[in-house]
Amino acid sequence: MSDPVAAATAGSGDTAARGPILEVRDLRVQFRTPLGTVNAVDGVSYELYEDEIVAVVGESGCGKSATQLAVMQLLQSPPGRIAGGEVIFEGNDLLKYKKNGPEMRKVRGGQIAMIFQEPINSLNPVLTIGDQLVEAYQLHCGLKGQTSTQVAVDLLKMVGIPAAEKRVRDYPHQFSGGMCQRVMIAMGLSCSPRILIADEPTTALDVTTQAQMLELMRKLVRQMRASLVIVTHNLGVVARYVERIYVMYAGRVVESGSTKDIFGNPRHPYTLGLLKSVPRLDEAQGCRLVPIEGMPPNLIDMPGTCAFLPRCSYAVERCRTDSWPELTSVGDGHRARCYVNVEEVGRGPAAC
Amino acid sequence: MGQPPADEHEVLRLTDLAVHFPIRRGVWQRKMGIVKAVDGVNLTVERGETLGLVGESGCGKTTIGRTAIRLYKPTAGSVWFEGRDISNLSERELRPVRRRMSLIFQDPSGSLDPRKSAGNIVGAPLRIHHLVNGRREYNERVEQLFGLVGLDPSMVDRVPHEFSGGQRQRIGIARALACDPSLIICDEPVSALDVSMQAQIMNLLQDLQEGLGGLAYVFIAHDLSVVRHVSDRVAVMYLGRIVELTASEKLYVSPKHPYTQALLAAVPIPDPFVEEARERSILEGEIPSPLDPPSGCTFHPRCPQCTAACKTQVPQLREVADGHYVSCLLAR
Amino acid sequence: MRLAARRDPLVLAAPRHMSTRRVAVHLLLRKGLFMFGAVVIVLMILMAVFAPLLAPFAPNATDMQHSLARPSAQHLLGTDNLGRDTLSRLIYGARTSLIVGLAAVAAAVILGGILGTVAGFIGGIVQAVIMRIVDMLMSIPMLLLALTLAAVLGGGLKNVVIAISISMVPPFARLMAAQTLTIKERDFVSAQRSMGAPRWRTMLGTVMPNAYPAVLVFGTMQIGAAILGEAGLSYLGIGIQPPTAAWGAMVSLGFPYLVTHPWLSIVPGVAVMLVVFAFNMVGDGLRDVLDPRLRGTQ
Numbered sequence: 001m002s003d004p005v006a007a008a009t010a011g012s013g014d015t016a017a018r019g020p021i022l023e024v025r026d027l028r029v030q031f032r033t034p035l036g037t038v039n040a041v042d043g044v045s046y047e048l049y050e051d052e053i054v055a056v057v058g059e060s061g062c063g064k065s066a067t068q069l070a071v072m073q074l075l076q077s078p079p080g081r082i083a084g085g086e087v088i089f090e091g092n093d094l095l096k097y098k099k100n101g102p103e104m105r106k107v108r109g110g111q112i113a114m115i116f117q118e119p120i121n122s123l124n125p126v127l128t129i130g131d132q133l134v135e136a137y138q139l140h141c142g143l144k145g146q147t148s149t150q151v152a153v154d155l156l157k158m159v160g161i162p163a164a165e166k167r168v169r170d171y172p173h174q175f176s177g178g179m180c181q182r183v184m185i186a187m188g189l190s191c192s193p194r195i196l197i198a199d200e201p202t203t204a205l206d207v208t209t210q211a212q213m214l215e216l217m218r219k220l221v222r223q224m225r226a227s228l229v230i231v232t233h234n235l236g237v238v239a240r241y242v243e244r245i246y247v248m249y250a251g252r253v254v255e256s257g258s259t260k261d262i263f264g265n266p267r268h269p270y271t272l273g274l275l276k277s278v279p280r281l282d283e284a285q286g287c288r289l290v291p292i293e294g295m296p297p298n299l300i301d302m303p304g305t306c307a308f309l310p311r312c313s314y315a316v317e318r319c320r321t322d323s324w325p326e327l328t329s330v331g332d333g334h335r336a337r338c339y340v341n342v343e344e345v346g347r348g349p350a351a352c
Numbered sequence: 353m354g355q356p357p358a359d360e361h362e363v364l365r366l367t368d369l370a371v372h373f374p375i376r377r378g379v380w381q382r383k384m385g386i387v388k389a390v391d392g393v394n395l396t397v398e399r400g401e402t403l404g405l406v407g408e409s410g411c412g413k414t415t416i417g418r419t420a421i422r423l424y425k426p427t428a429g430s431v432w433f434e435g436r437d438i439s440n441l442s443e444r445e446l447r448p449v450r451r452r453m454s455l456i457f458q459d460p461s462g463s464l465d466p467r468k469s470a471g472n473i474v475g476a477p478l479r480i481h482h483l484v485n486g487r488r489e490y491n492e493r494v495e496q497l498f499g500l501v502g503l504d505p506s507m508v509d510r511v512p513h514e515f516s517g518g519q520r521q522r523i524g525i526a527r528a529l530a531c532d533p534s535l536i537i538c539d540e541p542v543s544a545l546d547v548s549m550q551a552q553i554m555n556l557l558q559d560l561q562e563g564l565g566g567l568a569y570v571f572i573a574h575d576l577s578v579v580r581h582v583s584d585r586v587a588v589m590y591l592g593r594i595v596e597l598t599a600s601e602k603l604y605v606s607p608k609h610p611y612t613q614a615l616l617a618a619v620p621i622p623d624p625f626v627e628e629a630r631e632r633s634i635l636e637g638e639i640p641s642p643l644d645p646p647s648g649c650t651f652h653p654r655c656p657q658c659t660a661a662c663k664t665q666v667p668q669l670r671e672v673a674d675g676h677y678v679s680c681l682l683a684r
Numbered sequence: 685m686r687l688a689a690r691r692d693p694l695v696l697a698a699p700r701h702m703s704t705r706r707v708a709v710h711l712l713l714r715k716g717l718f719m720f721g722a723v724v725i726v727l728m729i730l731m732a733v734f735a736p737l738l739a740p741f742a743p744n745a746t747d748m749q750h751s752l753a754r755p756s757a758q759h760l761l762g763t764d765n766l767g768r769d770t771l772s773r774l775i776y777g778a779r780t781s782l783i784v785g786l787a788a789v790a791a792a793v794i795l796g797g798i799l800g801t802v803a804g805f806i807g808g809i810v811q812a813v814i815m816r817i818v819d820m821l822m823s824i825p826m827l828l829l830a831l832t833l834a835a836v837l838g839g840g841l842k843n844v845v846i847a848i849s850i851s852m853v854p855p856f857a858r859l860m861a862a863q864t865l866t867i868k869e870r871d872f873v874s875a876q877r878s879m880g881a882p883r884w885r886t887m888l889g890t891v892m893p894n895a896y897p898a899v900l901v902f903g904t905m906q907i908g909a910a911i912l913g914e915a916g917l918s919y920l921g922i923g924i925q926p927p928t929a930a931w932g933a934m935v936s937l938g939f940p941y942l943v944t945h946p947w948l949s950i951v952p953g954v955a956v957m958l959v960v961f962a963f964n965m966v967g968d969g970l971r972d973v974l975d976p977r978l979r980g981t982q
Contacts, residue, residue, distance in 0.1 A: 176638055176639075206409055206574065207408060207574065207576065207619055208614060208639075209408075209638070210618065211617075211618035211620075211634055212636075234620070235547070236577070238622070240620040240627045263622070263623060264624075274547060275622065277547065277550070278550075278551070278577075278622050280622060281604060281621050282621055282623075282626060283581070285600070287581070288558075289551040289581070291548060291555060295519070296548075
């Protein structure tokens with residue numbers, strides 16, 4: 001593979017497979033803290049198909065980042081540990097591989113790549129951008145021997161950095177936040193992985209840079225026919241770029257479905273609460289936000305009942321007595337983890 | 353020097369405000385360059401209103417907020433607060449002024465002294481300005497402030513890290529209210545909070561303004577949806593200058609500056625049906641470094657409507673419609 | 685105020701978390717080395733305080749008839765060349781070490797702390813001048829300083845304390861200056877200014893209390909170093925006037941008899957080693973426990 005850009009944009013030869021390319025089943029992740037064990041991810045299952053953009057949405061502490069780190073086996077081993085579940089990728093359970101064994105290293109970066117929130121922290125400040133790109137390229141594609149700097153230049157061009165030949169010799173501190181994130185995208189996509197996971201990729205960026213970044217990511221994954229998983233708490237980003245959504249709360253998926261289903265017909269009270277509490281640029285003046293009352297749950301010592309119960313205004317008697325429900329189907333491809341399955345209309349632009 | 357305020361309904365007035373920071377390098381701390389964080393800003397805030405300040409990194413909105421409360425000293429221009437020019441007052445002279453104006457910080461953890469109890473933090477302004485007589489009155493007032501922001505008064509003795517992020521921000525708000533100020537500068541008060549907490553705090557701020565009558569806010573944020581929601585008027589900033597200033601409703605409906613238009617286009621709306629139908633024009637380029645701003649109109653390298661004149665002439669903020677100010681050579 | 689109090693029911697119902705102190709103690713109790721160090725220090729303090737009750741003999745009572753006795757039921761650690769009971773001298777030696785260690789570090793903390801805080805808080809030329817003075821102090825070796833003081837002012841415990849504490853002022857001054865500079869930039873210090881608090885009030889009431897955990901950790905470990913310094917000085921015969929019992933001096937006095945009566949030197953030497961080790965372990969444990977809290981966030 002001497003030309004990463006050509007290889008990347010050529011795409012895979014096969015037509016869409018019928019099954020999912022990544023299947024996470026009942027994943028559990030725990031963190032040990034002085035105050036007790038935190039069940040950060042408490043039985044999460046989801047699927048990812050070819051050539052699609054999916055979002056995992058939730059607030060801090062819901063387990064969305066821990067899930068992705070577990071898939072990549074990047075968890076800090078104390079205090080975190082994978083307590084159960086399977087991650088099936090191309091027929092193999094990734095969790096069965098040793099964390100730093102050859103099989104996992106081949107998958108990580110080469111087949112499933114990940115980019116993180118603070119791009120400047122992901123780059124080594126004492127190496128040039130070109131060196132780091134070449135190194136990533138070699139590691140991800142499993143190459144040995146010399147690789148020319150032209151690879152780095154091509155990668156920078158792929159992500160739209162002007163004057164790539166000159167900038168390849170710059171250091172990370174000479175790049176702005178947006179450009180660093182582009183470099184991370186280039187590294188992630190350098191060997192056309194099948195999946196790119198982006199963990200809060202735009203939270204640290206300005207609004208206009210955010211828009212550029214997301215457009216770029218979408219364009220590139222579409223060209224490569226790769227799948228993109230965006231982990232975020234920004235519902236606007238989700239509405240604009242994403243096809244399917246998984247909403248997480250307290251370590252579990254509470255609702256999943258297509259973007260239009262989730263926004264147009266939210267069934268779980270948490271999803272509904274989020275939609276009603278977010279200000280919209282196009283709303284009528286004088287609208288009042290309806291916040292979700294209360295506080296995020298304490299993940300140590302969780303009761304067996306629904307974790308959202310203390311904050312839920314739709315709870316019925318059953319919610320207090322029975323344990324947390326399973327994910328049940330509420331529509332075509334639309335599932336929710338609730339006994340009530342509310343049927344309120346999500347907000348439209350004119351309504352408050 | 354700057355005109356005195358037009359009337360007593362004005363709480364804050366910034367006149368030709370400029371705040372420059374020198375960059376010093378080397379053993380002898382020689383001046384190598386200047387960052388013009390704020391470069392010629394004119395703004396007024398009326399009693400009881402909420403003025404939103406929005407912009408991206410390097411636009412100077414945080415600097416304006418901190419200069420208004422005189423954490424920074426203006427390099428040029430003036431700051432008038434409640435009819436008084438506070439631009440050059442000494443720290444001691446500023447003390448009575450700082451009773452009437454307070455600041456809410458972005459980071460709820462960093463803005464609270466981790467070693468003090470919540471009650472101590474909230475009551476600090478009362479002690480500094482000797483506003484209460486005796487322990488009993490002090491405790492009552494602190495409990496009242498707790499109640500105002502929705503915190504359980506029995507938690508006065510807990511330290512900040514025993515509270516959640518949203519609760520810590522409430523402590524910061526209670527502290528800002530302690531002296532019954534007429535203006536609160538809110539510097540990104542919800543940016544560091546979770547989505548479900550943001551709405552709680554935004555509602556709280558609005559309720560407080562309604563209930564306390566005459567309380568004005570300068571609401572600084574980078575999230576245009578948030579700013580538009582809480583503000584009566586919005587000022588959009590770019591590289592230290594105001595590019596557009598108008599009522600928040602009008603900003604969305606008829607933005608006149610190309611940067612404002614680009615900013616609005618870049619903000620995603622949490623509604624896939626609306627998003628599908630939207631125009632997607634992406635603003636190219638990056639925000640220039642404040643050390644080396646472009647000539648003429650600082651936005652011209654990225655502006656889709658740039659003309660030859662824009663590269664040399666610096667546009668001034670002019671009123672182009674009733675209460676609608678734009679800083680663009682092409683605006684009519 | 686006209687606004688009625690909001691009652692957010694879930695905010696009211698929040699359970700009390702374990703307080704910082706309890707968590708800290710909980711963590712410390714689990715650390716074996718810390719506990720070992722703490723026990724040793726407590727024993728040492730008890731030894732020093734209750735020396736008259738614990739020591740079987742007066743530490744300076746000579747008894748030429750029983751000089752260089754081997755350990756026996758009467759003299760558990762034997763006697764030295766002047767017939768003085770080694771065990772009693774060991775116990776009283778704890779006093780010397782403890783006094784010097786605590787006094788020297790206390791003086792250094794106060795002096796260094798003030799210098800560092802003022803330098804860090806005021807900044808500018810004041811900071812430059814103070815830090816250059818501190819740099820100069822740092823270039824004076826402690827041994828040389830002690831010798832000079834002993835020559836000029838005469839011997840005695842007091843001069844040992846002075847010499848050691850002066851040589852410890854620079855590290856504390858620099859620590860406090862660095863802490864102050866960091867803490868000064870935090871938002872909660874800006875908040876004080878924005879509320880109109882006078883500078884001195886902010887320095888004393890806000891900055892210093894936040895710097896003290898670092899000083900506590902560092903100071904604890906410096907006590908061990910001070911005790912070691914005292915042992916070294918008294919070994920060389922500087923400062924401690926005979927016949928005062930001091931561990932370093934005991935090591936030195938026992939040297940000629942190292943082959944025949946090794947315990948005379950080894951026992952006080954081991955005592956110094958244990959105590960220094962204990963202070964280091966305690967300091968380590970404190971640092972591990974206080975560090976995340978130092979940053980203020982979880």
